[in-house]
Amino acid sequence: QVQVVESGGGLVQPGGSLRLSCVASGNRFKPYIMGWYRQAPGKQRELVALSNSGGGTDYADSVKGRFTISRDNANNTVYLQMNSLKVEDTAVYYCNVRSFGNLIIAWGQGTQVTVSS
8 A cells, every 4th residue: 555645735836846745655656657647626637756776757848947856765755846937837746756666656645736816
């Protein structure tokens, strides 16, 4: 059983910054992919950023240059540094972790990010 716990959401003004954290735990589980997705009201869940255990990353075009994903492999932790936040970044942000070959896929419960003046 893999457990995924996010933290760090909140309310921020446009142009501000937030840092999300996510920890994955489970019996000898070592995630290959750790990433962030988001879902705004009335919209489908979408990819924000992914990171693999080798250091590769991928970003949605809408967040490139503003968001940075990083991870601590030793502690099964992934971070999302969000800068220059926009109103349209408002959403519930979900952490997703996967083993190599997608044999194990797990989601966190989500953390709300609200960008508003």
